Amino acid sequence: MTGNGFTATDGVNHAESMPGTIDTSSDARHQAAFLSLHDVRKTYPGVVALDGFSIEIRPGEVIGLVGENGAGKSTLMKILGGVAAPDRGLIRIDGVDHDRLTVENSLQSGIAFVHQELNLFENLDVAANIFLGREPLHGGPLKLVDRAKLREMVLPLLKRVGANFTADTPVSELSLAQQQMVEIAKALSIKARLVILDEPTSSLPLAETEKLLGVIKGLKAEGISVIFISHRLHEVESVADRVIVLRDGMLAGTLARDAIHHDQMVKLMIGRALKARTHTSEREAGAVALSARGIRTATYPHRTVDLDVLHGEILGLAGLVGSGRTEFARVVFGIDRSLGGELHLDGKPVLLSSSADAVATGIFLVPEDRKLAGILLDFAIAQNISLPNLSAHSANLLISAASEHTTAEAQRSNLGIKAPSVKTRVGTLSGGNQQKVVLAKWLAMKPKIMIFDEPTRGIDIGAKAEIYRLMQALADTGVAVLMISSDMEEVIGVSDRVAVMHEGRISGILAKEQLDQENVLLLAVGKSPR
Amino acid sequence: MNKKDIGLLILIVVVGAVVATINPRFLLPINLANTSNLIGLFGILSIGQAFVIITGGIELSVGSLIALLGVLFIDLIANHGMAWPLAFMLILVLGGLIGLAHGWLITRLKLQPFVVTLCGLLIYRGIARFYTADGTAGFAFGQNFPTLEFLTAGRTYGIPNSFIALLVIMGVTWVVLHRSVFGRYLYAIGKNEEAARYSGIRTGRMVMAAYVICGVLTALSAIYFAMYTRSISPASHGNFYELYAIAAAVLGGFSLRGGEGSIVGVILGTILLQELQNLVNLLGIPSSLNFAVMGGVILIGVLVDQQWDIFRAKRRLNKAAQSISSN
Numbered sequence: 001m002t003g004n005g006f007t008a009t010d011g012v013n014h015a016e017s018m019p020g021t022i023d024t025s026s027d028a029r030h031q032a033a034f035l036s037l038h039d040v041r042k043t044y045p046g047v048v049a050l051d052g053f054s055i056e057i058r059p060g061e062v063i064g065l066v067g068e069n070g071a072g073k074s075t076l077m078k079i080l081g082g083v084a085a086p087d088r089g090l091i092r093i094d095g096v097d098h099d100r101l102t103v104e105n106s107l108q109s110g111i112a113f114v115h116q117e118l119n120l121f122e123n124l125d126v127a128a129n130i131f132l133g134r135e136p137l138h139g140g141p142l143k144l145v146d147r148a149k150l151r152e153m154v155l156p157l158l159k160r161v162g163a164n165f166t167a168d169t170p171v172s173e174l175s176l177a178q179q180q181m182v183e184i185a186k187a188l189s190i191k192a193r194l195v196i197l198d199e200p201t202s203s204l205p206l207a208e209t210e211k212l213l214g215v216i217k218g219l220k221a222e223g224i225s226v227i228f229i230s231h232r233l234h235e236v237e238s239v240a241d242r243v244i245v246l247r248d249g250m251l252a253g254t255l256a257r258d259a260i261h262h263d264q265m266v267k268l269m270i271g272r273a274l275k276a277r278t279h280t281s282e283r284e285a286g287a288v289a290l291s292a293r294g295i296r297t298a299t300y301p302h303r304t305v306d307l308d309v310l311h312g313e314i315l316g317l318a319g320l321v322g323s324g325r326t327e328f329a330r331v332v333f334g335i336d337r338s339l340g341g342e343l344h345l346d347g348k349p350v351l352l353s354s355s356a357d358a359v360a361t362g363i364f365l366v367p368e369d370r371k372l373a374g375i376l377l378d379f380a381i382a383q384n385i386s387l388p389n390l391s392a393h394s395a396n397l398l399i400s401a402a403s404e405h406t407t408a409e410a411q412r413s414n415l416g417i418k419a420p421s422v423k424t425r426v427g428t429l430s431g432g433n434q435q436k437v438v439l440a441k442w443l444a445m446k447p448k449i450m451i452f453d454e455p456t457r458g459i460d461i462g463a464k465a466e467i468y469r470l471m472q473a474l475a476d477t478g479v480a481v482l483m484i485s486s487d488m489e490e491v492i493g494v495s496d497r498v499a500v501m502h503e504g505r506i507s508g509i510l511a512k513e514q515l516d517q518e519n520v521l522l523l524a525v526g527k528s529p530r
Numbered sequence: 531m532n533k534k535d536i537g538l539l540i541l542i543v544v545v546g547a548v549v550a551t552i553n554p555r556f557l558l559p560i561n562l563a564n565t566s567n568l569i570g571l572f573g574i575l576s577i578g579q580a581f582v583i584i585t586g587g588i589e590l591s592v593g594s595l596i597a598l599l600g601v602l603f604i605d606l607i608a609n610h611g612m613a614w615p616l617a618f619m620l621i622l623v624l625g626g627l628i629g630l631a632h633g634w635l636i637t638r639l640k641l642q643p644f645v646v647t648l649c650g651l652l653i654y655r656g657i658a659r660f661y662t663a664d665g666t667a668g669f670a671f672g673q674n675f676p677t678l679e680f681l682t683a684g685r686t687y688g689i690p691n692s693f694i695a696l697l698v699i700m701g702v703t704w705v706v707l708h709r710s711v712f713g714r715y716l717y718a719i720g721k722n723e724e725a726a727r728y729s730g731i732r733t734g735r736m737v738m739a740a741y742v743i744c745g746v747l748t749a750l751s752a753i754y755f756a757m758y759t760r761s762i763s764p765a766s767h768g769n770f771y772e773l774y775a776i777a778a779a780v781l782g783g784f785s786l787r788g789g790e791g792s793i794v795g796v797i798l799g800t801i802l803l804q805e806l807q808n809l810v811n812l813l814g815i816p817s818s819l820n821f822a823v824m825g826g827v828i829l830i831g832v833l834v835d836q837q838w839d840i841f842r843a844k845r846r847l848n849k850a851a852q853s854i855s856s857n
Binding site: 045333335354355356358359360365367372373374375376377378379383387388390391394397398399441 | 709710711712714715717718722724725726727729730731789847851
C-alpha cells in the first residue's frame with residue numbers, strides 16, 4: 001500500500017494513542033481487561049506478519065477486526081490460539097504474563113475459535129459434534145457413551161445460541177448458519193470467555209447473517225467477549241463495540257463505537273480513501289441480450305424463472321443462498337439442462353446441451369467456487385487463459401505456445417495480474433489475482449453475456465475495486481452482465497438493476513430509483529417492496 | 531524430458547551397468563533384442579493405460595482383454611480362414627468399442643472407473659476361457675503368415691519390429707498428449723474436471739476418447755502378444771499385465787489422481803520394469819521373487835521421489851529466507 005501520508009481524522013485513534021479511554025458505549029467499560037497483548041511481533045521467513053501490536057480485551061466486548069488479506073489477522077489468531085509463538089512481546093491473561101501461549105493455555109483460558117471453514121463431522125449429529133472426544137461415559141469397562149447425559153449437557157448450550165434444531169439432528173441436514181451455531185455451542189461448552197469468529201458470514205445468506213449477529217449479541221449479554229473478523233463492513237458496523245484495523249502487520253487504527261463507519265474502516269484498511277463505488281456511468285442499456293422464459297431447475301422443478309438481461313447493463317441477482325440463483329446460472333451456462341422453458345440470445349432461440357455450446361455462443365460464467373471450478377491451480381496463467389479458446393491458439397489441432405503467451409501477456413497487463421510471468425502456476429497467486437485469471441480467460445474471447453457468481457468472495461478490497469471496474473468496463477462496451485451476489489453493498493453499489501430471487505423464482509426487479517437494502521431484503525424473503 | 535525423466539534414465543543406465551558387470555550376457559545382442567521386444571509389447575499397452583490415468587481413471591481389464599482379443603485373433607485367422615489384415619482391423623475396432631463401452635459407463639452412467647474395469651477384468655477373462663472351453667488357442671502345425679509374423683515378431687537390422695512399432699506409437703502419442711488440443715484437455719480434466727467443464731470442454735467425450743485409445747492400443751498389443759507366444763492358454767495369458775502398465779506409469783511419474791505424467795515417463799518406466807525382469811533372470815535370483823523385486827523397486831522409487839520433492843521444497847524455502855534476510 002502506498003498511503004503512508006495518512007493522518008488521523010475525527011474519531012480515529014491511532015496506535016500511538018492507546019485505546020484505553022475510547023470505549024464509551026460498552027457496558028463492559030468498568031471491567032478490567034482479562035486478556036491483553038503488549039507490543040507483539042511475529043515474523044516469518046521474509047515477512048513481518050505482525051509488529052508492535054497491542055490490544056486489551058474486556059469481558060463482554062465485541063471487537064471487530066478488519067484488514068485486507070495479509071494484514072496480519074490470521075497471525076494474530078494463531079498467536080491467541082497458541083499455534084504460533086511471537087518473537088517478542090507479552091501476552092497477559094488474568095494478570096499472568098506469558099511469552100507465548102500453548103494450545104492448552106489458550107483452551108484453558110477460554111479462547112475458542114470458529115473458523116471460516118467449519119470443522120464439523122457431517123456424518124455425526126449435533127450433540128456428538130459438540131462433545132466429540134469429551135463424551136460423558138457410562139461406568140464399566142466398555143466406556144459406552146452416556147447418551148442421556150450427553151443430551152442433557154447439549155440442550156442448554158443449544159438454547160443459549162438460539163438453535164432451532166435438535167441435538168440429534170445430523171449435521172449434514174443443517175444449513176451453514178446452523179452449523180456455525182453448532183460451532184459456537186461447542187465454544188460455549190468449553191466455557192469460552194473469548195470467541196473468535198473468522199469470517200463467519202462470508203458464505204451466509206442475508207437472513208442467516210442476521211441470526212448470527214443476534215447470537216453474537218447474546219454472547220455479549222452473557223459477558224463473553226467476541227472478536228469478529230469480517231470483510232463485510234456493514235456487519236462489523238452493526239455489531240462491534242470497537243473496531244481494530246490491521247494493515248501490513250501493524251495496528252492502523254482503532255475506532256470507538258461512535259466512530260465506526262464504513263468509510264473510516266476502508267480508509268484505515270487501505271491507507272487511503274477509496275473512490276466512492278457508486279458509478280456515474282453515462283451508458284444506456286440497450287436491447288434485450290439474454291431472455292430466459294420458463295426456465296426450471298432441478299432444485300425447484302415447479303418454479304419457473306423469467307428474466308431479461310440487457311446489453312450494456314449490470315443486472316444484480318440477489319436473494320438468499322439456496323434461492324436458486326446459482327442453479328439458474330448453471331442452466332444458462334449449459335452445465336445443467338433446464339427442465340423446461342427456453343433461452344433466447346438477441347432474439348434467437350439457443351439450445352445449450354453443454355457448457356461448450358454456451359462458450360461457443362458467447363455466454364461465459366465466472367463461477368462461485370474459484371478453486372473448484374474457475375481455474376486449474378497447477379496450470380500456468382497462460383494455459384488457464386487459453387483453455388476455453390484453444391482452437392484459436394492452434395493450427396491443425398496442435399497448440400501454438402507463442403500464441404498462448406501473447407494473449408496471456410496482453411491480458412496480464414490489461415487486468416493488472418500480479419505475477420512474475422504468465423508461466424507462473426496460478427496456485428501461487430493471491431485470491432484476487434486468481435479471480436483476475438478467471439476473468440482474463442473470458443475477456444480474451446468475445447463475451448456477449450457475462451455471468452459472475454459471487455465475483456468478489458474472499459478477495460481483498462483493492463482487488464474488489466478492480467473487479468468492479470472491469471465489470472463496469474464490460475457493460476460499457478455493451479456486454480450484458482449478470483452478477484449473482486450475496487453481498488448487499490456489492491449488489492446495491494455495482495448493479496444498474498437488481499432482480500431478486502426467492503425460492504426458485506424472480507420475486508421482483510428493482511430499478512435504480514427503488515434500489516436500497518430494505519427492498520432487496522423484502523423481496524428476498526418473498527415480500528413486496530415498499 | 532524433465533528432471534524426473536532424467537533421474538529415471540540415470541537409474542536405468544546404472545542398473546544396466548551393474549547387471550552388465552556381474553553378468554556380461556546382459557549386453558549380448560540376443561538378450562538386448564529379447565528385452566527390447568518385451569519393452570515394445572508392454573510399452574504399447576502402457577501408453578494406452580497412460581491416457582486413461584492422465585484423466586484420473588484406471589483401466590484394470592487390460593490383461594483379460596489381451597487374453598480375449600488374442601484368442602479371437604488367432605481363432606479368426608487360424609480356424610476361420612479370415613484374411614489377417616481384416617482380422618487385425620476387426621480386433622482393433624473391437625478393442626476400441628470395448629474402450630468406448632467403458633468410457634460410456636464411466637462418464638454417462640457415472641460409475642467409478644475402478645469398478646467398471648474390474649468387472650471388465652472378470653468378464654473378459656471368463657469369456658476368453660469359455661470361448662476356448664479352457665483349451666489353448668494356437669496355430670495348426672505348419673500354418674504360416676509370413677508378413678504378419680515379420681511385422682509382429684520379426685526384426686529389422688536386428689531390432690525387433692515390436693520395438694520399432696513402439697517407437698512409432700510413442701512419437702504419435704507424444705504429439706497427441708503433449709502438443710495437441712486434445713492432450714491439453716486430458717491434462718485439464720485430470721487436474722480438475724469441474725474447472726475443465728466450466729471452461730467449456732466436453733469432458734465426457736474427452737474421457738471416453740481416452741478409454742477408446744486405451745482399448746485400441748491394448749488390442750494392438752494383444753495381437754503382438756498373440757504372435758509372440760503363438761499359443762494362448764486363456765486362463766493365464768496376460769495375467770497382471772494391467773498392473774505392469776500401471777506400475778510403469780507410476781514409476782514414470784504419473785499420479786493416479788490424474789493430470790500428471792508424460793509419454794517419455796511411462797516408456798522409461800516400462801524399460802526399467804523389463805530391465806528388472808531381465809536382472810532377475812541374469813543374476814540367478816529365484817524367479818519366484820520376480821514380483822517382490824518389482825514391488826520393492828517401485829516402492830523405493832516412489833519414496834525417493836517424494837522425499838526428493840520435500841527436500842527441494844525445503845531448500846527453496848531456505849533460499850527465499852536467505853535472500854530476504856540478506857537484503
